[in-house]
Amino acid sequence: MGLVEAKLVQECKKRLIDAKTDLLNRVRDTRRDLTFEDKGGDEADQTVRVLAEAEILTLNERLRSQLLEIEMALSRIESGTYGICEETEEMIEKERLLAIPWTRLSIEGAEIRESVQKRYAR
Numbered sequence: 001m002g003l004v005e006a007k008l009v010q011e012c013k014k015r016l017i018d019a020k021t022d023l024l025n026r027v028r029d030t031r032r033d034l035t036f037e038d039k040g041g042d043e044a045d046q047t048v049r050v051l052a053e054a055e056i057l058t059l060n061e062r063l064r065s066q067l068l069e070i071e072m073a074l075s076r077i078e079s080g081t082y083g084i085c086e087e088t089e090e091m092i093e094k095e096r097l098l099a100i101p102w103t104r105l106s107i108e109g110a111e112i113r114e115s116v117q118k119r120y121a122r
Helices: 006-034 043-079 094-099 107-121
Strands: none
Touching: 006 043, 006 094
8 A cells, every 4th residue: 555645735835725715704604794783683593593593503514614624634644544334444546635635535435434324324
């Protein structure tokens, strides 16, 4: 089992840091959107505001989850385990790492995990 080439790791690390910066900016923007000045209005206005707040909180949770994936990928780079599939322990495809630098699974590993999840979802 070979290690991921240093040039690929550096490119993925750059993409991860760029994605992290973008996500942090989006989290900041959603927090700003969440602070509504006007709390008045009739029941319909308040309902719309509650639904908008719930949508923003859901988006914020997804952003936080992706941020965690990015942090874990950066940690794997530091520990030297970046690019190794958690499921098969084989190298993750270069194209996949470039497309989804925070991925923890190769294509085969993702298929295995998906089939296991389907089996237990019944």
